[in-house]
Amino acid sequence: MGGEGGVRALVDRFYDLMDLEPAYAEIRAMHPGTLDGSRDKLFWFLCGWLGGPDLYVQRHGHPRLRARHLPYAIGMRELGQWMACMIQALHEQQIDETLAERLAESFFGTADWMRKPLNHSGAQWSAA
Incomplete structure (x- = not known):
């Protein structure tokens, strides 16, 4: 990945794409107007x-990913947009294909964990 510089480049491209590409509009709308804080938090995390310094934990404590994402209506569409955006960023950063595939698999597992379950009617449970 290229250490912290490679991680920063990946995160910056991910958020640049989210900000620019209409295909990612729904996940972009879940973020604040400026993406600076989101960029930093994803980079630190x-x-x-990825095995480097726990920069996020040093600043914010345990990530509590699921709890932090509960306020957002994350379904299959949002998961798909997030994954497509990250996969595009991985490819554009020319990350080794084998590594990119392994990262995408791991990202999917984590992103799917953020997804809200469906209730018996097929609708997503409300976080409220």
């Missing part, structure tokens, strides 16, 4: 998640 990924540094530790």
Whole structure:
């Protein structure tokens, strides 16, 4: 990945794409107007998640990913947009194909964990 510089480049491209590509409009709308804080938090989180320093934990404590994402209506569409955006960023950063595939699999597992379950009618449960 290229250490912290590679992680920062991936995160920056991910959020640049989210901000620019209409295909990612729904996940973009879940974020604040400026993406600076989101960029930093994902960078800090990924540094530790990928085996580097736990920058996120040092600043914010345990990530509590699911709890932090509960307020958002994350369904299959949002999961798909997030994954497509990240996969595009991985490819554009020219990350080794085998590594990119393994990362995408791991990202999917984590992103799917953020997804809200469906109730018996097929609708997503409300976070409220």
